[in-house]
Amino acid sequence: MTASASNTAIYVSGLNVRFAGFAAITNLSMELRYGEIRAIIGPNGAGKTTLMDVITGKTRPASGEVFLDRVTNLATLDETSIARLGIGRKFQKPSVFEALLVRENLELAIRNGHGYADMLRSRLKTEYDQRIDEVLETIGLSSEGRRLAGTLSHGQKQWLEIGMLLVADPHVILLDEPVAGMTDHETARTVELIARLKSPARAVVVIEHDMDFVGEIADLVSVLHEGQLLGEGSMEKVRSDPRVIQVYLGR
Amino acid sequence: MTTLPETAARRNWTLSAFLSKWMEIGIVPVLILVAAYLPFAYFAIPEASALHMSLFGINLIGQIMCFALLALALDLVWGYAGILSLGHGIFFGIGGYLMAIYLLNSAYAETNVLPDFIQYMGTGGFPTVWKIFSRLDVTVLITIVFTALVAGVFGFVTFRSRINGVYLSIITQALTYALMLLLFINDVGLGGNNGMTGFTNIAGLRIAGVSTQIGLAVCSCVVLVVAYVGVRYLAHSSLGRALIAVRDDEARMRFLGYRTHTLKLIAWCLSAVIAALAGMLYVPQVGIVNPTIVSPQLSVEIAVWVAIGGRGTLIGAIAGAILVNGLKFWLSSQLPEVWPFILAGVTLVIVVAFGNGVWGTLKAAGEEANR
Numbered sequence: 001m002t003a004s005a006s007n008t009a010i011y012v013s014g015l016n017v018r019f020a021g022f023a024a025i026t027n028l029s030m031e032l033r034y035g036e037i038r039a040i041i042g043p044n045g046a047g048k049t050t051l052m053d054v055i056t057g058k059t060r061p062a063s064g065e066v067f068l069d070r071v072t073n074l075a076t077l078d079e080t081s082i083a084r085l086g087i088g089r090k091f092q093k094p095s096v097f098e099a100l101l102v103r104e105n106l107e108l109a110i111r112n113g114h115g116y117a118d119m120l121r122s123r124l125k126t127e128y129d130q131r132i133d134e135v136l137e138t139i140g141l142s143s144e145g146r147r148l149a150g151t152l153s154h155g156q157k158q159w160l161e162i163g164m165l166l167v168a169d170p171h172v173i174l175l176d177e178p179v180a181g182m183t184d185h186e187t188a189r190t191v192e193l194i195a196r197l198k199s200p201a202r203a204v205v206v207i208e209h210d211m212d213f214v215g216e217i218a219d220l221v222s223v224l225h226e227g228q229l230l231g232e233g234s235m236e237k238v239r240s241d242p243r244v245i246q247v248y249l250g251r
Numbered sequence: 252m253t254t255l256p257e258t259a260a261r262r263n264w265t266l267s268a269f270l271s272k273w274m275e276i277g278i279v280p281v282l283i284l285v286a287a288y289l290p291f292a293y294f295a296i297p298e299a300s301a302l303h304m305s306l307f308g309i310n311l312i313g314q315i316m317c318f319a320l321l322a323l324a325l326d327l328v329w330g331y332a333g334i335l336s337l338g339h340g341i342f343f344g345i346g347g348y349l350m351a352i353y354l355l356n357s358a359y360a361e362t363n364v365l366p367d368f369i370q371y372m373g374t375g376g377f378p379t380v381w382k383i384f385s386r387l388d389v390t391v392l393i394t395i396v397f398t399a400l401v402a403g404v405f406g407f408v409t410f411r412s413r414i415n416g417v418y419l420s421i422i423t424q425a426l427t428y429a430l431m432l433l434l435f436i437n438d439v440g441l442g443g444n445n446g447m448t449g450f451t452n453i454a455g456l457r458i459a460g461v462s463t464q465i466g467l468a469v470c471s472c473v474v475l476v477v478a479y480v481g482v483r484y485l486a487h488s489s490l491g492r493a494l495i496a497v498r499d500d501e502a503r504m505r506f507l508g509y510r511t512h513t514l515k516l517i518a519w520c521l522s523a524v525i526a527a528l529a530g531m532l533y534v535p536q537v538g539i540v541n542p543t544i545v546s547p548q549l550s551v552e553i554a555v556w557v558a559i560g561g562r563g564t565l566i567g568a569i570a571g572a573i574l575v576n577g578l579k580f581w582l583s584s585q586l587p588e589v590w591p592f593i594l595a596g597v598t599l600v601i602v603v604a605f606g607n608g609v610w611g612t613l614k615a616a617g618e619e620a621n622r
Binding site for chain 2: 097112121
């Protein structure tokens with residue numbers, strides 16, 4: 001019991017989020033743990049992206065608790081502070097900086113908003129430089145470092161964005177539909193990439209519609225429906241849950 | 252086999268590639284040459300020669316350099332940080348007015364005659380605070396600090412409240428108008444609509460003197476060069492890359508751990524100080540400061556120069572300011588009624604035909620040729 005408690009990365013309890021009267025999330029409680037890859041599934045409007053918005057500080061909850069490591073109250077912090085705590089996020093549509101080089105994108109990510117004086121002198125720690133090389137290798141863009149990010153293909157942009165998370169070595173990684181719009185080949189590569197993100201010191205959360213993809217990567221699946229937690233467990237368990245089938249899988 | 256790469260290399264030497272590659276650095280020696288040429292052109296070259304320049308011409312170049320500084324300042328915040336300020340005239344005005352206060356102080360020290368507007372106010376002398384502006388170096392220093400402070404407070408409040416885009420533009424424009432109206436009031440004590448004039452000397456030199464005026468024009472060129480080198484260094488540094496990232500997707504930068512309002516504030520304050528320096532150089536060259544220096548029209552025009560030249564290129568902003576103002580001085584004396592239509596026409600054609608401005612288009616063509 002204590003072991004699993006100390007394992008908690010993000011602790012959500014009694015969370016309510018409303019947009020102009022519309023309840024996006026209602027009384028949601030869940031735990032996201034280190035060392036696991038968690039998939040969050042559910043129909044459109046189930047509150048999946050809203051949950052990520054709350055965890056990353058983009059949206060303020062109406063009530064409820066969101067804690068990192070059971071000590072830091074994320075509901076009171078802004079996006080920047082939360083990002084600096086080591087919570088990284090990949091957005092649904094690729095949002096790399098297209099006017100900058102691939103390498104420059106990773107540089108911005110690894111600096112994490114620190115050291116303006118070094119930035120003015122364009123100085124980068126050698127270990128950061130090496131880390132960027134490693135990550136370029138990992139995301140398969142080693143030879144594209146000097147290319148403008150805007151000229152990459154859709155899949156490459158998605159990988160670059162995952163790379164931008166990876167360089168900063170975050171404790172919590174939130175991925176919003178990482179394989180949307182990808183070819184089968186690209187999806188397969190992304191599965192490998194996400195599997196590499198898994199580490200005992202890291203919690204990985206993936207929002208996805210593609211069930212085969214979820215089955216391949218997720219240790220645990222949480223199903224959201226109309227802002228509430230409908231079920232939680234392994235993919236097989238979730239797939240056989242009659243309520244889940246009714247609202248989501250069956251359709 | 253060996254001829255292939257060579258022809259490919261030769262094709263790179265198109266004019267656009269050459270210009271976009273080398274003028275970014277080449278502008279520095281060009282401006283230094285201009286600065287060195289000005290005294291030479293007046294004193295050493297006989298009047299009959301076509302290379303001789305009149306004092307009027309030199310004075311014009313000096314003024315245009317001040318406008319180029321303003322454009323450079325705006326390009327830093329607009330082209331790099333994505334903040335379209337339609338109120339840079341405010342900082343230009345702060346520099347101009349504080350310089351004028353210094354110039355009136357030194358005129359009074361020389362002639363012992365108070366300016367008319369001070370006499371009308373019946374206070375019997377300059378306001379006490381004016382005394383700190385009795386030396387040029389102190390005035391420059393105070394102006395830099397004061398401008399950075401004003402810009403800092405405005406920037407802190409607006410950037411922190413996440414006021415962006417057109418809303419910020421409108422606020423800056425409205426503030427410009429408000430400041431102009433304020434300065435029109437005689438009781439404010441800055442000369443009302445007549446402004447401040449009657450300057451006699453600057454740092455002990457006779458202000459209307461030929462060498463002083465040439466010196467000011469040279470000084471404007473030099474300040475432009477220094478500012479360009481400094482801003483280019485910033486723009487091409489990792490900090491400059493971060494500004495571009497803020498311009499293109501500020502929210503994303505927050506999720507990467509950046510305090511985006513701090514980044515914007517750095518660019519904003521630096522830009523304001525450059526604009527104030529432009530104002531300080533401009534006023535002694537035109538010999539007067541009045542509220543039109545903070546007219547909304549001037550502030551919008553700066554954006555037009557930058558848009559024509561190409562925002563986010565620095566050199567394009569400078570070229571735009573020089574081209575448009577050169578054309579303006581020339582045409583507004585020949586065809587004063589037609590000038591506004593020509594400016595509007597040129598602006599429309601360039602914005603529609605070349606979205607990136609003249610320099611931006613040239614640069615893109617150069618990069619294309621290099622591919």
